[in-house]
Amino acid sequence: MADRRKSMRPPPPLPTADMPVVVIAGRPNVGKSTLFNRLVGRRQALVADTPGVTRDRKEGVALVRGRYVRLIDTAGLEEAAPESLFGRMRFSSESAVREADLVLFCVDARAGITPADEHFAQWIRRQNRPVLLIANKSEGRLGAASAMEAYALGLGEPLALSAEHGEGVTDLMWEIADRLPAEPEHEAESQTEAEDDFAVEEGEEPPRPTGPLRVAIVGRPNAGKSTLMNALLGEERMITGPEAGLTRDSIAVTLKDGDDTFEIVDTAGLRKKARIDESLEKMSVSAAIEALKMAEVAVLVLDATLGVHEQDLQIARLIEREGRACVLALNKWDAVQDRTATRNAILDRLSISLAQMRGVPVVTFSALTGASIHKLLPAVRDAWTVWNARVPTGALNRWFEEMLERHQPPLVQGRRLKLRYITQVKSRPPTFVIFGTRAEQLPDDYKRYLVNGLRETFDLPGVPIRLQTRGTK
Numbered sequence: 313m314a315d316r317r318k319s320m321r322p323p324p325p326l327p328t329a330d331m332p333v334v335v336i337a338g339r340p341n342v343g344k345s346t347l348f349n350r351l352v353g354r355r356q357a358l359v360a361d362t363p364g365v366t367r368d369r370k371e372g373v374a375l376v377r378g379r380y381v382r383l384i385d386t387a388g389l390e391e392a393a394p395e396s397l398f399g400r401m402r403f404s405s406e407s408a409v410r411e412a413d414l415v416l417f418c419v420d421a422r423a424g425i426t427p428a429d430e431h432f433a434q435w436i437r438r439q440n441r442p443v444l445l446i447a448n449k450s451e452g453r454l455g456a457a458s459a460m461e462a463y464a465l466g467l468g469e470p471l472a473l474s475a476e477h478g479e480g481v482t483d484l485m486w487e488i489a490d491r492l493p494a495e496p497e498h499e500a501e502s503q504t505e506a507e508d509d510f511a512v513e514e515g516e517e518p519p520r521p522t523g524p525l526r527v528a529i530v531g532r533p534n535a536g537k538s539t540l541m542n543a544l545l546g547e548e549r550m551i552t553g554p555e556a557g558l559t560r561d562s563i564a565v566t567l568k569d570g571d572d573t574f575e576i577v578d579t580a581g582l583r584k585k586a587r588i589d590e591s592l593e594k595m596s597v598s599a600a601i602e603a604l605k606m607a608e609v610a611v612l613v614l615d616a617t618l619g620v621h622e623q624d625l626q627i628a629r630l631i632e633r634e635g636r637a638c639v640l641a642l643n644k645w646d647a648v649q650d651r652t653a654t655r656n657a658i659l660d661r662l663s664i665s666l667a668q669m670r671g672v673p674v675v676t677f678s679a680l681t682g683a684s685i686h687k688l689l690p691a692v693r694d695a696w697t698v699w700n701a702r703v704p705t706g707a708l709n710r711w712f713e714e715m716l717e718r719h720q721p722p723l724v725q726g727r728r729l730k731l732r733y734i735t736q737v738k739s740r741p742p743t744f745v746i747f748g749t750r751a752e753q754l755p756d757d758y759k760r761y762l763v764n765g766l767r768e769t770f771d772l773p774g775v776p777i778r779l780q781t782r783g784t785k
C-alpha cells in the first residue's frame with residue numbers, strides 16, 4: 313500500500329530563477345549538508361565526519377509551506393588565504409550569500425560558539441541579508457539549553473534544531489516562510505522586522521495558514537486512527553510528497569475543508585515496518601514521535617470506551633514536549649453508554665496528570681459510522697490559531713503586574729526575586745520570557761502559577777506554553 317502511494321509522488325521541480333533563494337551558511341561540520349538533505353528531502357549531498365567534506369556548493373529545491381525555494385548549501389565560510397581551499401570556499405559562499413533572499417546561518421550547539429562562528433557572524437551581518445540563526449545539533453533538552461548561547465552572535469533568536477533527527481524542522485519551515493519575500497515579486501520588503509517586533513497591536517487579525525495545515529493523528533493501537541483517516545479522506549484521497557521534513561516511510565495526504573487545506577501526516581509505512589521487530593505499543597509511540605515532528609496540530613485519538621491509559625498520557629506528554637497544539641478526539645462515541653460521565657472522567661484524568669492539557673479542545677465522534685467527524689477539522693483549525701497566538705505586550709505586562717501583586721515571587725536564599733517584565737518571543741507554541749534580577753532562579757511552582765494564569769487570561773487552551781527566564785543586572 314505504502315509503496316504504491318510513494319510511486320504517485322510528483323518529481324521535484326528543477327530550480328527556476330523566480331524561486332526565492334535560501335542559502336545555508338556556517339563553518340564546516342556544523343551540519344549544513346545534513347540540513348540541506350533534510351530540507352530537499354532526497355539524499356543529494358555527501359555527509360561525513362570530516363570537516364569541509366562539502367567542497368562545492370550544492371543546489372536543490374525545497375518545498376516550504378507550499379512554496380518552492382532554491383536551496384543552496386555553501387561550503388564552509390572559512391577565513392583563510394584566497395588561494396587555499398578555505399579561501400575558495402569562502403569565495404563561493406560570498407557569491408551565494410549575495411543573491412540570498414534568506415541566509416540560514418548554522419552553528420553547532422553542542423560544540424558551542426567558536427571564534428570562527430563569531431567571525432563569520434560578523435561577516436554575515438555586514439552582508440545585509442535577512443538571516444535566520446540556527447543552533448543545530450540541539451536534539452534533546454540539553455541541546456535546547458545550549459542553543460541559547462548563540463544569542464551572543466547578535467543575529468537574533470536562535471532556532472534550536474536537529475537536522476539529523478528532524479527535531480524542529482516544522483518550526484524551521486515556518487520561520488523560513490515568514491522571512492521570504494512576498495510572492496511573486498522579489499523586491500518586496502522582507503517581513504523579518506515586523507515579525508520580530510513584539511509590540512503587537514491590540515485587535516490584530518488572527519493569523520491564517522500560508523500553506524496546508526499539518527496534522528498528526530496519534531494514539532494507541534486500536535484507538536481508531538486508520539478508521540478515522542479513511543473516514544476523513546472518503547473518496548477524495550490525494551497523495552503529496554516528497555516534502556522537506558517527511559521521512560522515507562511517511563507520506564502526507566491532503567484534504568480540504570472549506571477554505572482550509574490540511575495535510576495529514578500518515579506514518580502507516582513506519583507503523584507497518586516497526587511491527588516486525590517492536591511491540592505494537594512501543595512502535596505506536598515511535599510512530600507518534602515521527603509524525604509529531606512534522607505536524608503543527610496533533611489529534612490525540614482515544615478509544616472512549618476504554619478511558620485513559622498510561623500510554624495515552626505518554627503520547628500526550630510527547631505532544632507537549634514537541635510543542636504542538638492538541639485536539640483531543642474521543643472516538644467510538646457510538647459505543648459509549650453514559651456520555652457525560654465518560655467525558656468528565658476522561659477530562660479529569662487528563663488534566664490531573666498533565667497540567668498542559670487543561671482546557672484542551674475535545675471532539676467526540678464515531679470514526680466507524682462517520683457521525684460527527686465533520687467537527688474535527690474546524691477544531692484543528694481553531695487549535696492552530698491558538699497555537700499561533702500573539703499576546704499584545706501591553707496587556708501581557710498589565711496582567712503580569714497583577715499576578716505579581718496577587719502572589720509575590722518567593723524568597724530565594726533569603727532574597728526576593730525582582731521580576732521586571734514579560735514578553736512573548738515567539739508563537740507556535742506561545743513562548744514567553746520573563747526578565748528580572750536573578751529571574752533564572754524562579755521556582756517551578758511559581759512558573760506553573762504564571763503559566764496557568766497565561767492560559768486562562770489569554771485563552772490559550774490545548775497548547776503547550778513555554779516560559780523562560782532571563783536574569784538581568
Ligand code: GDP
Pocket residue numbers: 338339340341342343344345346347358359360361363364365366448449450451473474475476477
Ligand atoms: P557541514 O560540513 O556543515 O555540511 O556538516 P555535515 O552536514 O557534513 O555534518 C557534520 C557532522 O555533524 C556529520 O557527522 C553529521 O552527521 C553531524 N550532524 C549533522 N546534524 C546533526 C545534528 O542535528 N545532531 C548531531 N548530533 N549531529 C549532526
Ligand code: GDP
Pocket residue numbers: 531532533534535536537538539540643644645646647677678679680681
Ligand atoms: P488504529 O490501530 O488506531 O489505526 O485503529 P483502527 O482504525 O484499526 O481501529 C481499531 C478497531 O476499532 C477496528 O476494529 C475498528 O473497526 C474499530 N473502530 C474504529 N473506530 C470506531 C468507532 O468509532 N466505533 C466503534 N465501535 N469501533 C471503531
